[in-house]
Amino acid sequence: MSGEKFKAISAADFFYKNKEIAGFDNPVRATYTIIRELVENALDACEQYSILPDVRVKLIDEGNSIYRLRVEDNGIGVPYEQVPYAFAQILFGSKYTLRQSRGIFGLGGKMAVLYGQITAHSTVKVTSSQGGYEKYTYELNINIQENKPIIKRKEVMPNPSRWRGTIVQFSFEGDYVRAKPKVVEYFKQTSIILPYATILFIDPDGVIYRFDRITETMPKPAEEVKPHPHGIDLEMVQRMINSTRSSTLVDFLANNFHRVGVATALNFLKSIKFKPDMNPKSLTPKELLTLVNKMKEYDGFQPPDAQCLSSVGPELLRAGIMREFRPEFVAVTQRGAAAYGGHPFIVEAAIAYGGEIPITPPDELTVFRYANKIPLLYDLHSDVTMKVIKKINWKRYKLDPATMPLAFFVHICATKVPYKTVGKEYIADRPEVEYEIEWALKTCARQLRMHLAKKEKAAFVQRRLSVFEKYLPMISQFAAELAGSPNPPNHEKVLKRLQTHAKEIEQRSVVQVN
């Protein structure tokens, strides 16, 4: 043995030592991240079970930069015996399936709890029920070195109202005063993309931010899906082999991968000259590497299916934008399913015009980015959406972001969002994603251009009418004077002709707008 000592560290220990990578670098950022992570867990607990979300958040200033957060949801609830693991053990519950969700493994939430424990010596108090006759409360800490939950207290109480949901409470060191703009912005943007959610936030100053649901329609929940062979890596396949019960390679492939059936698996194995009936556990490391590389390259697999994704949909997206900005017009579009590196994704976009949307200087465009229904509030200028907005020649659509009240909305939903960093703040410019965003925005731009053209025409007709109303009586009067007639001619017929024409044009444009 050499002099160096290798020591295994627990996952909790690892995150403790590297807390900045998950967005906990300073009290301001931590305040925002903690609220966001817990709200996202609350929303996931509702949406994945088609429950209309009702999320209440309260932040209390306890003095000395310590804040206490309380997040309550009406979600599915956490089973009694799983509460300690769900809230006080990092990386609990990992599975080898993929699903579009806000966070993976609930990691962010546990990080938040961990952060509270180390900055404010706080335990986390969790009350939950799945709607049965009992509800239960735990007070938990994390044993950082061993990554195990420490149960400080637990209590089971009767639940006569059959309440269902989860309440999480803990304290942490933060800075709400400086985090406030981002926090409020986060709630506002979240409500835009979730018009079917009721969200309430009471801040430490007692200010209530309330976003009531305006629709009871919800998008279908995301489904779990097996990994697509194009989106895997060596480690992942190794683990899957370790836990598989399949005794042949062909069964292993057909049972564990998205879009791979027995026929496809046989064709694939034949093309790489692997025996279909060999036991996957008998693969040598070299063979395993070959298998994984070939899986990534093989073009005989069907592209990933986006059925499993949960997009917001044009109607809901429009409703959310209407509620927040009351714009004159919203152009909304949803692109068809696409895929990058074995991960299916769908891009939805909208451009809103007028109403309460401000006119902004060209370097401060009003852009709203969402990934799996999470608003992205940081690093706009590094984001692929911004790159696309800068690239599009808006003049072609008779739009000018510098002088017109425009707001851009882009939502990417995917089993795996191509974030550029661990901080989950902006999307990398993968060509497939860039292409979809570009065409989504261009489609919206085209709709908006048509709307504006119609509006312009209607305005023109109205203007024309007012010009006539001004000049026609004069023409009548002068004609009467010239003709030597005591009374001017009746010009109502001419005006009526014009008014009918004007109404027709206006109606036509209104029909198209709605």
Place this chain on the structure above:
Amino acid sequence: MQKRLNKEVLSKLTELGIEVYGQIERGEFPRIKLPIRSTSNIIFDEELKQLVLGPYKAERTASNIKQIRSLTQLLWVASFAKKLVEEGKSSTLRDLYYHSLNYGIRFREQLESDDTVTDLEALLMEPREAFNIFPKERSSIFGDLTIEYTTPETHKGMRANLSSNPDGVMIGLSVAQADFISCKADKVFVIEKNAVFRRFIEERVYERFNAILIDTAGQAPRLARLLLRRLNMELGLPVYLLTDADPWGMHIAMVIIRGSANAAHLRELTTPEAKWVGLWATDIKRFNLPSFPLTKLDEERIRLLEEDLRYRDFEWQSELQEFKKTKRRAELESFSAHGLSAIVDKYLPKKLKMVSEAG
């Protein structure tokens, strides 16, 4: 004559009103057909020997949003003109512009209302003087001519001799429309500038050449042209035109003889028999006159005139060629270099002889 004209104008204006009145009553968009006044529709009439409007007309209609304003303006000017004629009053272009402000007829500037008056002239085929609208006057006349005023009512029947004022008498509507009673002169000299006009009076040119003198002060105003035509046609006086030797002076003479593009819609303003006696480009050498180089603007003007239909005759073309060759111009005053009266003593007799020999 004045009365007859007025009646004709009145009936034309009434007709216009009845036409538009009917269109509105029938629920049609009011519209008027106007002769096009742009150069593409201006041609040279061989018989009249002047520029006239061609056959093309354009409709000005209320159904076109861009035309409804100018249609309204045109009808207002027409109704304003009708009032003037009915009440026997007169107005100037400037006065009309100010009047329009009372009616909510927004003319952007006087140029626009002037232009609308010209539209009405073209529509009625009558000069604006026929409906009692006049420009600012600046031309004058001097000579042994006795006239009797026919207008306005206040001066009707009064007589005047046009040599009574040594400054000359302004040619306004009253002078231009007066009846000629007696005339001792046997010719008319037209001079383009006041300085030379005064010199001619001081040098007794009216006596020595037995001439009526007219100062056009630049391009001859319409009333001056009307009066010239009457002197030429009614009294049979030959008309001689004196201008600077440059393309601008030359064109003053041309407009008197063959009319202007601006008034192509009007007849009976030209004096085709009038003679341009100088200064010609060739006179600069002939009389050894002090001269100046042509400016760029002068040269451009010459190029334009070369193309002009009115200038296609040999004499006019050769003068233009001379300008192009010598690139020099001279003014009427340049004769002063040969002595105060040189223009009268030497130049005029010689040029009149040349012209009469050629004619």
